[in-house]
Amino acid sequence: MPRPKGDHEARRREVSEAVWQVMATRGFAGLTLRAVAAELGATTGLLTHYFPTKRALVAYALDLLEQRTIARPRRPAGKGLIALRHALMDILPLTPEATESNRIWVSSWDAALSDGDLRADYARKYAQSRDELRERVAAAQELGELPAGDPVPIATGSQSFALGLAVQALLDPATFTPQRQVELLDDYLAALTASHSSATHP
Structure with a gap:
């Protein structure tokens, strides 16, 4: 039966x-x-x-x-640069739940690298994430918060920064505490806006 x-x-x-x-x-x-x-x-x-x-x-x-990653609570999007900041913070292991998800993602990279189909699927996922960041970068550019031009390089660099910081935080959580991660992220974003300000105000 x-x-x-x-x-x-x-x-x-x-x-x-x-x-x-x-x-x-x-x-x-x-x-x-x-x-x-x-x-x-x-x-x-x-x-x-x-x-x-x-x-x-x-x-x-x-x-x-x-x-589970998609269903995880997200910060309010906001507008412009704050929306980009929130999206990058959602990548970082700032909470126990986010830390657990990041640990599993990183441990899954070996399986993806050894399987062509999985590797292609991962490339698609990260490309989709970059597209979402690109939209937020473009919005910040329209508001005059980031340098004008192609938003793709900024989105790609921002994703790479957040992923690299996430790995370091997983390997050395005592050094890369949640507070320190946010400080480093804000320093990174401040450098982007500083280069914009210096370009527009010689």
Whole structure:
């Protein structure tokens, strides 16, 4: 007799939580059917119903990570430069939840680099993020807060800065505390606006 749909959805939620816990505690390197089964208190045979291969498990884990990242509370967008600042702050590991998500993202890079399809998917995700930053840069340019011109280089540099800072904060949280991360971000943005001011006011 087939399981009721409600039971199936409840089991999927339980599996999702187990996958998430394994990623949070062991990273992607420790993401195996055996580890998820142990977290779930089930057999690996039950999990093959959901993930017939390791790649299926990894793909599902990446989708789950993206869903959780998207669902994470965001700062109000605002307008102009403040909107760019808020978007970059949302990238940084400034809270325990954001730190956990960043740890999992970084640990997943190895899987993406070793798989052409996953690598292309990651490139698409980061390109989409740059497009969103580009829109905020362009808005700040229209308000006269940033130098006029092509917004792409500023968006690309801003994304690269935030991602690099996030990695350093994960590796050395004692040095790169949340407060220090925000200070460095504000210094970075101040340098952008300073170059704009010097260009417009010789």
